[in-house]
Amino acid sequence: MTLPERAEVIVVGGGIVGLAAALALAEAGAAPLLLEARSFGGAVTGGSLAAIGTHMHGLEEYAVMDEACALWRDLAARTGNPFEYNPQGQIGFLLDADGVEAGERWVADERALGADCRLVTPAELAEIEPNLTGPILGATFAPDTATVNPFLAARTVLSLARAAGASARDHAPVADLLVEAGRVAGVRMENGTEIRAEHVVLASGPWTQDVSARVGIDLPLVPRQAQCLATLRQRPGTIRRIVSAVESGGGVDSGYTQIQQAGSGQILFNTVVGLIETPEGARDRINEVPSGFVLTSIDTLSLLFPSLAGVPLLRSWVRFEAVSPDARFLAGRLPRDGLWICAGDNGSGYCRALMLGRFLAGEITGQPALAPALRAEARALYDPDRFGRAA
Ligand SMILES: Cc1cc2nc3c(=O)[nH]c(=O)nc-3n(C[C@H](O)[C@H](O)[C@H](O)COP(=O)(O)OP(=O)(O)OC[C@H]3O[C@@H](n4cnc5c(N)ncnc54)[C@H](O)[C@@H]3O)c2cc1C
Structure with missing residues (x-):
């Protein structure tokens, strides 16, 4: 496996959340490198029922969830629906x-x-x-609630991300984070290879806490x-x-x-x-x-x-x-320069993934892809520091 020495943004985790982040970053021109320890979509993503809808979710998230659903609907229309998007209700x-x-x-x-x-x-x-x-x-x-085929949807997002300029490697476990002058400066792979990056995004599902702990950040995720x-x-x-x-x-x-x-x-x-x-x-x-x-x-x-x-x-x-304690994602900047998170799916991360990917890509690149009001809502809803526990 040859890995690049450097990337602008590294995304750790190739479930639907990491894939969506890679797609949004690539579309924003950031040429991300996605690193997946096992197989793309092979963890909770592949075992999902992948319903896409706002019904029976937290009311405070309604506007961003509505946007999340619209993004899946638009993706199905734009791509000719290779992932069985089915608005069955x-x-x-x-x-x-x-x-x-x-x-x-x-x-x-x-x-x-x-x-x-x-x-x-x-x-x-x-x-x-x-x-x-x-x-x-x-x-x-x-x-309007829809379903998608979780494997095919993950594969579609991966292909689109690659076509937009992302690099993506499976069987590429990240072992540690590189820190230089107090800033996260890349990752060290399990095989010892070091890859430098301006930004590292942790999208590693229930393993996210393991990676953040390497730089002393305790996340309220179980x-x-x-x-x-x-x-x-x-x-x-x-x-x-x-x-x-x-x-x-x-x-x-x-x-x-x-x-x-x-x-x-x-x-x-x-x-x-x-x-x-x-x-x-x-x-x-x-x-x-x-x-x-x-x-x-x-x-x-x-x-x-x-x-x-x-x-x-x-x-x-x-x-x-x-x-997470309030059943909402942690998405945004962690208290180490260069380190970001998008994890805490609480059982409905398939629906939220495309919206969160766009939100995060906007925060990292400074080119917001969500409307200003939605961006402000997402910032408040998903602030990783809202429990005051990230050290
Ligand atoms: C039975 C079931 C039904 C569900 N139904 C729905 C539903 O109807 N609607 C809905 O929206 N959601 C549903 N979900 C939840 C949804 O599937 C998840 O919220 C979503 O898949 C989370 O994606 P993720 O990318 O955060 O996590 P994951 O898919 O777990 O991806 C994390 C990835 O990170 C990788 N990783 C971990 N550590 C490292 C490392 N050190 N280096 C590199 N890679 C690493 C892992 O290998 C993994 O592939 C359901 C889930 C289940 C199990």
């Missing part, structure tokens, strides 16, 4: 009276911000999602286990929308549920039962899906879609997300 199911009340509030708040979403009755739901015949009292419906099951292929249209719930919206007794049918026909379900403790070192191993998750997921699927009771399972996977 999202249903938030409501199982009890409290849930319906919470759903009403949710919809009212989102609509006040300009979102296209509404409450639907069980009768309307039968039209929108005919196989969702479980004991549902109502649902929220956001018709890894959280996320898991998914997939069934054998089912008839197309078995599930037409993204079907989701959060506990506070009246879903099942779980933290978060998301079910959808992939382009391949497999039904994917991601049910998080509370916060799952991450065992020491687990992030670096391939992990088994806990049996409790399998049982809860099957129960949930059979409750909502009785016609799918007994459907054969094909595969399962566990990945690790980087979680």
